[in-house]
Amino acid sequence: MLAFTSAQSVLQQCLCAKLQVKSAEQGSEAEWVEINRGLIIYICFFKGASEEIIPNMVKTLLNVKLSQTESGKYVSVLDLPGSTLIIPQVTLDGKVKGRSMQYQCNIEKEIGMEMYSQFVTQCERELTASTKCAEAGVVSIITTLSSLNAFLILFSKCRPPSIV
Amino acid sequence: MLAFTSAQSVLQQCLCAKLQVKSAEQGSEAEWVEINRGLIIYICFFKGASEEIIPNMVKTLLNVKLSQTESGKYVSVLDLPGSTLIIPQVTLDGKVKGRSMQYQCNIEKEIGMEMYSQFVTQCERELTASTKCAEAGVVSIITTLSSLNAFLILFSKCRPPSIV
Numbered sequence: 001m002l003a004f005t006s007a008q009s010v011l012q013q014c015l016c017a018k019l020q021v022k023s024a025e026q027g028s029e030a031e032w033v034e035i036n037r038g039l040i041i042y043i044c045f046f047k048g049a050s051e052e053i054i055p056n057m058v059k060t061l062l063n064v065k066l067s068q069t070e071s072g073k074y075v076s077v078l079d080l081p082g083s084t085l086i087i088p089q090v091t092l093d094g095k096v097k098g099r100s101m102q103y104q105c106n107i108e109k110e111i112g113m114e115m116y117s118q119f120v121t122q123c124e125r126e127l128t129a130s131t132k133c134a135e136a137g138v139v140s141i142i143t144t145l146s147s148l149n150a151f152l153i154l155f156s157k158c159r160p161p162s163i164v
Numbered sequence: 165m166l167a168f169t170s171a172q173s174v175l176q177q178c179l180c181a182k183l184q185v186k187s188a189e190q191g192s193e194a195e196w197v198e199i200n201r202g203l204i205i206y207i208c209f210f211k212g213a214s215e216e217i218i219p220n221m222v223k224t225l226l227n228v229k230l231s232q233t234e235s236g237k238y239v240s241v242l243d244l245p246g247s248t249l250i251i252p253q254v255t256l257d258g259k260v261k262g263r264s265m266q267y268q269c270n271i272e273k274e275i276g277m278e279m280y281s282q283f284v285t286q287c288e289r290e291l292t293a294s295t296k297c298a299e300a301g302v303v304s305i306i307t308t309l310s311s312l313n314a315f316l317i318l319f320s321k322c323r324p325p326s327i328v
Contacts, residue, residue, distance in 0.1 A: 001165065001174065001256055010174060063263050076263065092165060099227050099240065155317050
């Protein structure tokens with residue numbers, strides 16, 4: 001779990017993760033995206049967030065040493081090298097009020113989509129620029145806001161989510 | 165994601181979750197616990213936490229309306245009724261320093277274990293007292309601190325983790 005100015009992310013390490021990005025419909029099968037070992041980044045922008053925060057977020061999330069290698073050393077997802085799955089997660093600003101959750105800090109939808117889109121572009125740029133990731137052929141999958149209600153199958157090991 | 169005084173939890177809804185609580189060893193197979201639809205509660209106590217905070221945490225976590233029924237209504241895990249899997253998660257107090265994570269707010273190990281044990285007992289009490297849960301035969305599985313490095317297989321739908 002990492003808190004940024006006007007944004008919040010939850011990181012979950014995985015050995016394998018599979019996300020349904022399109023439901024089965026008449027005449028078409030469901031579509032899934034899949035990554036092997038790496039990091040799932042759930043991300044939420046709050047009201048007032050501006051694009052200046054994105055470069056630092058991307059740098060922090062992709063470089064923080066959270067993944068444990070076989071020798072016990074902690075390295076970043078870029079150095080693992082691991083795959084990355086990014087999921088927009090608008091519920092991360094929820095506050096409990098009575099028995100209900102309130103999401104009053106959510107960014108306006110259009111601005112949020114633009115922020116997410118920029119976040120994704122900058123993550124892709126970093127991941128593509130990583131020689132280690134390229135050599136290992138790891139995958140970076142960025143999902144869209146429309147996949148929020150998708151199925152997620154996760155195979156994880158060790159300390160599950162870290163709030164960043 | 166819910167922040168309490170001196171504690172933090174991340175909630176993740178699941179359709180099915182399976183956690184390895186004992187590795188395979190010579191002569192014995194790995195042991196797993198499994199729940200169907202319900203809630204995974206990752207929980208972490210911070211330095212200075214005292215047992216007075218537990219009743220309110222248990223009440224909040226088990227009664228907050230996060231689970232969506234087929235009709236679209238949000239209900240608590242007790243009202244769903246759903247199963248519960250509780251996982252101690254000491255990394256939830258992590259702060260980024262440079263490229264490393266620091267866990268300086270972690271509670272002393274013995275006190276943390278005692279807090280966790282009391283949290284578990286009070287959750288079990290609430291879940292056992294729930295007529296809906298009893299009638300539906302839902303399972304509550306509480307894991308121990310020793311299972312922190314276990315494998316987790318998760319089948320989830322909809323908005324993944326909520327930080328409480």
